Amino acid sequence: MRRAVSSGTYDPVHNGHLDIVSRAADVFDELVVLVAVNKNKKTLFTVEERVDMIREVTGHLPNVRVDSWQGLLVDYCRANDIKAIVKGLRAVSDFDYELQMAQMNHQLTGVETLFMPTNPVHSFMSSSLIKEVATYKGDVAHLLPDLVHDRLMKRLAERA
Template structure:
């Protein structure tokens, strides 16, 4: 069985994330969405909320599983026999950072990283940008699934 993981904080998940997950789900038999926990960052959504929202918006993909992990991504991969990490690249600046991570991960355990160019529609998109625009009352409805927009509006009290 071919397995891959799409890691991230997903706070919140965006249409750009979903595009990468959907594309990975067509290439692999099983795709894990690993919601990584960063103790030094306070998220807008609790990890459990993110997992539930991601499960909701990825429910159409029968081969996608959503889990959380605290620690090294390569440990998550080893525990589940996952040989590949799938990452979306928006710009050259992403590549510089992601290449270093890919080389470190490969050096630690042999896990390969596959870079998928982001759909140009989402090349500027990040969770941080979505949160900032939404917090100021901007329209992010075209950047996130409807369930995520509802959750953002509830969290930011903009119903």
């Protein structure tokens, strides 16, 4: 069975993320979307909320599983017998950082990293930018699945 993981903070998950997830799900027998727990990042949604949202918006993909992990991604891969990491690349700047990570991950455990270019329609998207625009009442509805957009707007209203 060909298994891979696609990890990120996903705070919140957006259409660019989902583009990579659906394309990777077409390539692998199983794809784990892994919500990374990073104590250094201030997130808008809890880990459980992010996992829930991703499960809901990927429910139509039968070979996608959602999980969370705190620690090194390669440790998750080793514990779950996953041999490949899928990373979406928006720009050359993403490649510079992700290449270093890929080389480190391979050195540590032999896990391969496969880079997938983002569809140009989504190349400007980041969760941080989407949250910032939404905070100032900019329209981000077309960048997110409906249920994620609804939860984002509700959370921002609660914090206002």
